[in-house]
Amino acid sequence: MQGDPYEILQLQRNASPEEIKKSYRRLAREFHPDANPDDPEAEKKFKEIAFAYEILSDPERKSRYDRFGDIGDTSSMGDPFGGIGDIFESFFGSGFTQSRRRSGPVQGQDLETSLHLAFDEAVFGCEKEVKIKTALACNSCEATGASPGSSRDTCTVCKGTGQVQQVRQSLLGQMMTSAACNACGGMGWVIPEPCQVCGGEGRNVENDSFLVQVTAGVDDGTTLRLTGRGAVGPWGGPAGDLYVQIRVENHQHFERVGYDLVRVLPVKMTQAILGIEMEIETLDGSESVVIPKGVASGHVIRIRGKGVPHLQGRGRGDLLFEVIVETPTNLTSEEEKFIRDFAGSRKEEVTPPDGGIIGKFRSAFS
Ligand SMILES: [Zn+2]
Numbered sequence: 001m002q003g004d005p006y007e008i009l010q011l012q013r014n015a016s017p018e019e020i021k022k023s024y025r026r027l028a029r030e031f032h033p034d035a036n037p038d039d040p041e042a043e044k045k046f047k048e049i050a051f052a053y054e055i056l057s058d059p060e061r062k063s064r065y066d067r068f069g070d071i072g073d074t075s076s077m078g079d080p081f082g083g084i085g086d087i088f089e090s091f092f093g094s095g096f097t098q099s100r101r102r103s104g105p106v107q108g109q110d111l112e113t114s115l116h117l118a119f120d121e122a123v124f125g126c127e128k129e130v131k132i133k134t135a136l137a138c139n140s141c142e143a144t145g146a147s148p149g150s151s152r153d154t155c156t157v158c159k160g161t162g163q164v165q166q167v168r169q170s171l172l173g174q175m176m177t178s179a180a181c182n183a184c185g186g187m188g189w190v191i192p193e194p195c196q197v198c199g200g201e202g203r204n205v206e207n208d209s210f211l212v213q214v215t216a217g218v219d220d221g222t223t224l225r226l227t228g229r230g231a232v233g234p235w236g237g238p239a240g241d242l243y244v245q246i247r248v249e250n251h252q253h254f255e256r257v258g259y260d261l262v263r264v265l266p267v268k269m270t271q272a273i274l275g276i277e278m279e280i281e282t283l284d285g286s287e288s289v290v291i292p293k294g295v296a297s298g299h300v301i302r303i304r305g306k307g308v309p310h311l312q313g314r315g316r317g318d319l320l321f322e323v324i325v326e327t328p329t330n331l332t333s334e335e336e337k338f339i340r341d342f343a344g345s346r347k348e349e350v351t352p353p354d355g356g357i358i359g360k361f362r363s364a365f366s
């Protein structure tokens with residue numbers, strides 16, 4: 001189960017225990033499976049709500065979440081309303097709740113960060129430094145959580161099993177459940193002398209940085225998953241994953257459309273009429289582009305294989321130049337006369353030099 005328990009319960013970060021309880025009750029009622037029969041969305045939501053409450057109603061887990069964003073053990077459903085978690089399980093699950101103990105090391109949480117790339121770094125790939133705030137194994141206690149020279153003791157309450165048997169009253173009557181041992185948090189051991197550096201967690205929040213190879217052709221919005229680059233778990237538990245969201249800056253001239261690169265190419269009117277061969281800067285250096293005689297705005301010149309490299313497989317997209325013909329303005333009177341003569345020789349009607357009827361009409365009111 002993923003997600004921010006505060007968000008799931010529609011709460012502010014500083015919500016009081018009373019507010020947490022209130023919000024939980026309201027949402028649990030709204031999404032309760034009894035009230036939403038055959039609605040798998042509501043069922044999912046209800047499970048999320050119950051799980052979020054399980055974290056936020058447990059001071060230890062809440063403080064762990066607040067500090068590390070760690071949702072901890074996900075194996076046991078909560079019992080905040082005197083048995084609703086159990087009832088839920090008995091309707092939708094195996095019929096009898098058996099909370100599993102936390103077995104083995106607890107994995108650290110997944111982390112998320114973003115990585116900003118220049119346009120051509122994304123196109124051609126690059127090596128980039130990622131900086132994150134994460135949890136790293138405590139060097140002082142070698143991730144055991146026990147002060148150097150001391151060690152962990154077996155929990156005397158559960159005798160190292162991490163579980164205690166309970167008889168509970170629920171809406172369905174008496175239920176026998178086995179729950180994680182409160183004394184040891186289900187671990188089966190306790191730390192009599194916690195490490196001073198990490199406070200007994202076996203890990204510390206630190207800034208970390210490392211290099212990432214960014215594959216050529218990666219696009220804005222892509223998420224890279226770096227396995228085992230998330231926070232390490234408490235007491236030497238394995239690290240979660242790091243999700244890196246790629247952000248690509250815009251380019252002054254080029255726009256990416258799929259694997260093609262598109263550049264608007266302004267062309268003078270005379271060049272459009274008579275044609276021209278131009279040198280254009282591309283991401284690969286300068287490229288000779290032939291503008292054919294009589295080209296019109298909107299015409300696209302395609303240069304194959306000079307676009308973005310395909311992420312999978314070989315080859316590259318195309319480089320596209322979209323022609324825009326620029327109409328000259330601010331003509332000298334000599335140039336204007338020349339163009340008028342040109343229009344006359346082609347028998348094309350244009351507004352006369354004095355602006356014509358429309359021009360006079362406009363100037364009378366301006
Ligand atoms: Zn330590």
Ligand SMILES: [Zn+2]
Pocket residue numbers: 155156157158159160161162163181182183184185186187188189
């Ligand atoms: Zn115990």
